[in-house]
Amino acid sequence: MEEKVDAVYGFVMERCLWQFFSRNWDREANIKNIMGNVAKLQSAQEADRATNQTNAYYADAKILTEQLSKKFPWFVSLSLEEISTIRDQVIDRLMDVAVVHSLNAERTEINY
Amino acid sequence: MPMVLLEADVKIPERKKHVYIKQPGEDTKQFLPASNITTIPGSLSERGCSYCGAKLVIGGVLKDTIQIIHGPVGCSYNTWHTKRYPSDTDNFQIKYAWSTDMKESNVVFGGEGRLKKSMLEAFAAFPDKKRMMVYTTCATALIGDDIKAIAKEVEDELGDVDIFCIECPGFAGVSQSRGHHVFNIDWVNRKVGTVEPEITSEYTINVIGDYNIQGDAYVLQRYMDEIGVQVIAHFTGNGTYDACRSMHRAKLSITNCARSAGYIANELQKQYGIPRMDVDTWGFDYVKESLRKVGAFFNIEDRVEALIERETTLYQPKLDGYKEKLAGKKVAIWTGGPRLWHWTKALEDDLGMKVVAMSSKFGHQEDFEKVISRGSVGTVYIDDGNELEFFEVIDMVKPDVIFTGPRVGELVKKVHVPYINGHAYHNGPYMGFEGAVNMARDLYNAINSKMFKLAKRDISKGV
């Protein structure tokens, strides 16, 4: 499982931009919502699309889920338990690098 | 490896915190170059001034707006014509430059009268233009000319004009980045929401942080037209003043240059609930991803896939042809900031090249988080690089070609390394599928230029 977490985390870090938005609160919202939706879409659950904002999280997650499925053949057949573990651990690692221990001094400024 | 002190910087050891070489297993929690801080005296920076960031990068791109530069004539010249952003209004914005041409007596006695006269003259000279931006510069900010009061007088007097004032003189920040910031925030607070657009589609977006360099915005507009998405505003490539006032009506903002325009995307999200979606509109594979995200947002995936299929059929073979010739070639990217993270993986994945060094003029640490995460191990990452560092890095990594601006480009030519204009391009557009092929072609032509090979010969020595 650790290897799979590494693979998903590595792909997100190399490919995505949303974990590095301008401020901590944006980063956290993106990380939790998009990775949360990736787990939902992987296990054929519906993602929240009620507002433009949640719809944007869905769109980012949908494309990422497709990319992960194409790149890692094992991704599509993960069980609900496995994808939940990957989701939680990838969220933890993204939060760690982009929010908790980021050296970017600007991300805590209260204004944009 | 921790941060690196280059030999060129021995006398200015503060530069060590701006230079990083990535090693296996390292990430941005351990090392992140200092950036968006004052240039160290002794380091010959390539940065521009803050006024330049507002005018040259953002405001000056608008195709229907008179740009009054309130200052000495040099400030106007410095931000005129060096970026090639055309428009479908006969290139109004790059044909003309406006300046109040401040002289010593105006500095002593005040320049407000001169400003008002210039504004009225400009509106009279271009009677079909009803929109204007006015910029303070160092001299006029220091003497305290109240450009907003003058703009109000002119608006009241003429009745049918709208004027936006940008109070961001050259010294307002450490680089042009401050000008981007001031422009973004003032625009969203003072102008967005003051015009209602005509809505022609249920799918509406803002295209943020693309400046129509050699037609980039035309490519994006064509894609959006084809998939039935209405672009409410291009901020600001081939854009209009009033369209940018109506950005509050879009359902989504796609943001390409998050450095120069992430602020307005953030504020539109905060103030109007319009989500910010960051995309890469450069890079063959990235463009597919970006279009697919828009397709998923609006549930129009079938239209997007049809577009991708057609463009791939058309351009993939061309790209592959260049990939064969460019694979393994070493490239450096020494541009403003965001192009580092937009381009590094695109050049490596789409073309098989190796990005060996990257330098950012005005990027923030956020940009370095992105580029170090995307970039390769062994690559040199520099903030606010100086001339001597560039020469040392060339010796160190021996690039086959460098993306940079004309200033550094002229330097590197002297050591016979070909450069491609990374700001204004050689033969763009570079965005979209066709743009990725154009970029590959320019790389190929630069690396294989016979002129360059001839220039290396020293005929005095017969070699």
Ligand code: SF4
């Ligand atoms: S630094 Fe000041 S004087 Fe120089 S171009 Fe910029 S605004 Fe003008």
